[in-house]
Amino acid sequence: MKIFNWTNIRLMLMIITVIALFSFTSHRNAIRSIKKTEIIFVGENALFIKPEMVNKLLIEKNSDLKTIHKVDLDLKKLEQSVNKQEMIQEADVFVSVDGVLKAVVKQKTPVGRVFDETGSFYIDCEGNTMPLSDNYTARVPLVSGEITVVKKEKLSEVLRMINEDEFLKKNIIGVQVLPNGSLVMANRNYDFKIDFGRTINIERKFKNYKAFFQKAVSDSTLTKYKRINLKFTKQVVCIK
Template sequence: MRKNWVLNIQLLAIFGVVVFLYAFASGRNQKREITKPEVEIVDNNNPFLTPEMVNNLLKEKMRGSFSVAKEDLDLRIIEEAINNHKLVDSSEVYVSVDGRLKAIVTQKTPIARVFDHNDTYYIDYKGGKMPLSGNYSARVPLVYGSITNSYSKEIVGLLRLIHDDEFLKKNIIGLQIKTDGSVVMKNRNYSYDINFGRTIHMERKFNNYKAFFQKAVQDTVLDAYKTINLKFIKQVVCTK
């Protein structure tokens, strides 16, 4: 019985020491000052943003200094500030065990560049408006014409199809939006117009175009055409 009593006291003592050490370490951790942050830009092959730009934004939210106690940090507010940047799609901000502030930033993905009178900007993958960057210019199709139609769900879907397909992404360099919502496209290496028509049966039309293109390249007749008409989903009509 006495042995059990002594054992219980020892266990309580050990538990008390553990709790004390945890509380002590936790307190020191909260008082620890944050060191200069590390910024990781996802997909840095398209450097619209730079770590320096994000660092400046972080420094602004931290009142000009990175010497801030961990307990005084509001990571949610810092994350929201980064997410509000017009080139940022999302971000994750956290503090590592060694007290380093880390930010993982995902940039927006442009799928087209719009020319609208005196204004120019990107349309991102989610269909939003994305400003140009002084650091990098994306190689995406140019969109012009009746721009009021360019934000429709169908047009954004069309631009996504082009962006996600390696052949189309490489070859389609321009889209003119007509007032009736139909689309005329330009190919990178040939002067003909691609009369795509309205944004219906889009995948079927693109499949028709790719099949036609592969055959016409082999026959070396593409330079002879002025118009490639994809309006009819069962055939491709060419005009010389």
């Protein structure tokens, strides 16, 4: 019985010690001052937005970070502030154990550039708008016409497929949206127009176009055509 009691006492002492150490460590961590900030870009290189711009978002309301304790930072608000930046798709803001305020940032990916009466802007891979950047200009298809008559998800799907395919990316330089929602595309090296039709059977239409193009190149017949019609998924209709 005595052994059992002594075992219980030792167990209680161990638990108390662990709790005390944890509380002490948590307190020290909470009152730790912020040493510096660090911006980490994931995915593509930091092209459209510079680390300095993100850093400014982190410190604009905390001008003297070195005097601020970790516990006093509102990380949620900081994260929301960074995520509001129009070139950022997603950001994760946190403080490391050694007192570094970090922001892990994923930029938006432009897949098309729009020109209209209001100016010029990018369409990103999710169909949302993205402002132009002073730091870098993306080589993406120029988009014109009645872009509002097409669902943004469908238009971005077309543009995303072009952007992710090396052949299409080099080949397609322009996408015009007609009032009825049909798309007409422009080729980089040839004068013919590509009647893509509505934003349905997108993958199949692009496969048909690639197969036609490769065959026409081998036959040296591309210069003979004025329009390439992809509206029919089982065939490509060419007009001279």
